[in-house]
Amino acid sequence: MAKSRHDASEEQTGSAEHRQSGEHAGGGMGMRGVSRPMHESHDHGMSDSQRSEMLRMHHQQTLWVYWTILLVGVWVLLSPVTFGYGKAMVVPSGERGVWFSSLTHDELRATLMTFSDVASGLLLLVFGWRALRPNRPVSLWVCCFVGVWLNVAPVLFWAPTAAAYLNGTIAGALLIALTILIPGMPNMIMYMQMGPPTPPGWSYNPSSWPQRWIMIVTGFAGWIVSRYLAAFQLGYIDQIWEPFFGQGTRQVLNSDMSHMWPISDASLGALAYTFEFLMGYMGSPARWRTMPWMVAFFGILVIPLGLTHIVLVISQPVVVGHWCTLCLLAAAIMLPMIPLEVDEVVAMGQHMIDAKRRGDRGGSLWTIFWKGGQADDCTADERSPELMQLPERPGRVFVASIWGMSFPWTLIATSAIGIWLMFAPTVFALQQSTETFDAADVMHLGGALILTTAVIAMGEVLRLGRFLNVVLALLVIGLPWLLTGGDTASHINNAVCGIAVILLSIPRGPKQEMYGRWDRFVR
Template sequence: MAEEHKSHRKERHKQKHKGHGMGTRGVSRPMAEMQMMRGQQKDKDDQDKEQKQDHGKHKMTREQREQMLHMHHIQTLWVYWMIVMLGVWMILSPLTFSYGKATVMPSGGREVWLSMAERVMAMKWSDIISGLLLIYFGWRSLTPNRPVSVWICCFIGIWISIAPLLFWAPNAGAYINGTLVGALVIALTILIPGMPNMIMYMKMGGQVPAGWSYNPSSWPQRWIMIALGFVGWMVSRYLGAFQLGYIDHAWDPFFGEGTRKVLNSNMSHSWPISDGAFGALAYTFEFLMGWMGSPSRWRTMPWMVTLFGILVIPLGLVHIFLVISQPVMVGEWCTLCLLAAAIMLPMIPLEFDEVVAMGQHMVRAKKRGENLWKVFWKGSEPEEYNQDERSPKLIDLPKKPMKIFKASIWGMSFPWTLVVSTLLGLWLMFSPSVFGVGIAASAADINHLGGALIVVVSVICMGEVIRRGRYFNILLGLTVAIIPWFLQDSNLALNISGVVTGLIVAALAIPAGPKTETYGLWDKYVK
């Protein structure tokens, strides 16, 4: 009986970890998480014992990892054949669809750094050379354990995505071919099969950061980022298509010719490339990076979380600031530009928690005496070997969309103080028009910028890990309340509105609001 009971326990343990194959080794598929979470529920005592067994089990030998790498390569061999075929596609594209036909000039009479003939030639040879390189390095990647070749293919995909912007693709065919094939190559190299050779060094283990009440890298948490990134990509691509000359009209439902004037303004023309198309490129990378890695990527891929954080947080803030400065610099509003900024804004607090979790892991690794450079690039062991049992499965999205949505915004709460501050910021943005103050007036600039910045601060600080940033609203509120009184082009009604609104915003910045989750070492900063 004892032997039979022991055999039964081993079988249950085996079934529980049946999904710990490629799904937890960087293969960016929500289905991988399903496999990993399979298994029977056990009592807490049994779980504690088996977690220790898991730790030992995950200590694979180099031979085991090499065998697993070889098996995985066989399963994903089609990926590298696809890269070779895309190389052929890129070579033939400029020869099949002549880039010299149906050429267009950028909108608004913008001057570019290449002549039309040079633009056609640059795109043609860029695609041909990129195709040849994809064939060569894709062919090399057919052999297992050649991560450098795979990474080179990835960077070729990045270049293919950038080339249409840099060379001002002379027609829409060249642009859409480069941006789509580039994204596809990136997906085929580092998303579908996972990070090259990550099996050889990935540290297995827990998914929830120590002291945290949820996993900021779970698929529900990333789903909303992926969705927002895709929508932002589509909006920015439309703006870029107008600037590049592929469409003749920029639609704007609220501000008439405002979008066209903004996109053709001196502010926009000061960029060496189309700023709309550049936004589309940034959103493309954000969309793709949302799929990268397993639900443990906050500790297994710190470098990737860092890059994703840079794309979303500082570059996102720059993007938002450029948009909200349009009424000041250009004297016009742009509906689709505001929409693109509105899409980016919630992505900042939604990503901030993952960056914090990664930073905490690096701090703990340093305290353990680990090499931070190695941890940054290859990850390290978790402090706790706990699985994420709280996050719902992404496959349930069609049946339980609200449950998935709620899980996607864990880490954000919505204190009434910040919600009201957001609404007051919106009021300030449009109050000059209500009180008859022209958009070119200095008083209008104060309200436009001050109101927009209040909205930005309020929404970002709905993320609990950055709740302290709400104190910026005190400064912004006082600025809006005081500065217009010293300007000659304001009026009494706008000044009174600014005083009342600004003081309320400043007062609302004092309460911290509720804290709904725990954040390990970061808890002491959530005040």
């Protein structure tokens, strides 16, 4: 749709105001064309009629998005007859059954996927048509959740063909983008409170685009790796790449540990990474304040679920008796995401406490959680570089993307000791068995957990977590003496490594940023 000169003039004026308010300096993607009208204004006193008119104009400018939802609905509706879900079906790797069954239930899986796509397509046609009119947030959210479901269905139903899996995940991701990423949150114009994006007392904005860019990149990388592992588990490919550990990856993916789940655990990981990747795009550079619910859900995906994923991977040599290179790669991608995301969660938590005390949204914590609060004491983001500078100044943008992390030599050395402990049982030729818990297992798990703790503690808001390594080091020193499988050389090695970890965990290391009231916990 061509824009009139009046519209272009308005956008230029809005851009100037946007830069003055400091949000434009928050990374350079805050406006995204016409899709962020509220981010072009810093007027806190807009009337309901003005907001309604802005909503109408925004809907008119993004009307193509809602028509595209209808087209995706037609695509999804006709996918089963186009791609033939019931033809050339595959069985999961290792000839495992599905849903804790000993059978593969090929016909049932094809039927469920067909029904899912037909029902999803019909819902998109009905609610996509309703969304063609402005002020229809429920219809847009229904279309968004259809997109979520299209990502879930191939995992839950063990999609019997690669086409069914790919079609569902790509169409689902596209729908999420069309409903809440490109046009923004439905009807957020009606309640969003504007203001500068940097939290009170903070030296940087944890929701700036450079800060989110690194999360988008790592989330996408994790998605690609996990999807490849899922393709093997679901039976779409017969071979899996393993450069270092022989048949280790195949053994892990077909192990009893993997079969503990009623669905493919690799495809579940790919699903989590999909949402992490997409959620990186959600919201403005002030989303820690305007969208606490989204930051909270993003934090849950990255922090507790990420830790669970990492723990499962590091337990593989103990439970299965094999290493998996790509599983280690997926865990290595997830590990730095935790300290990179936790600062945004801290900023969100601080804001909710402040907003509750001020009486924002009538003092309702529940309403603040879903709609955000005021920008009292926030400051302009004059520090974050523009994301568009990445091709010319990649170093500057990358450094800005990891603000909130610092790398004391003590934590780097602790990480190196953790890596050594993971592989020390092989160096010392220690005997180990999946039937018993022995000294080699302590070294494997202890080293991996020490490494994990050290990397997470590189996030300054979690620097206190380094003291957990003191406990882990004591276990590495003492437990092998009580178990079988160790020898004198390995015990001496464990003692030296454990004492070193304890000593290295004492100093805090440099603190480079400020975090408002959280500063007192960075010690």
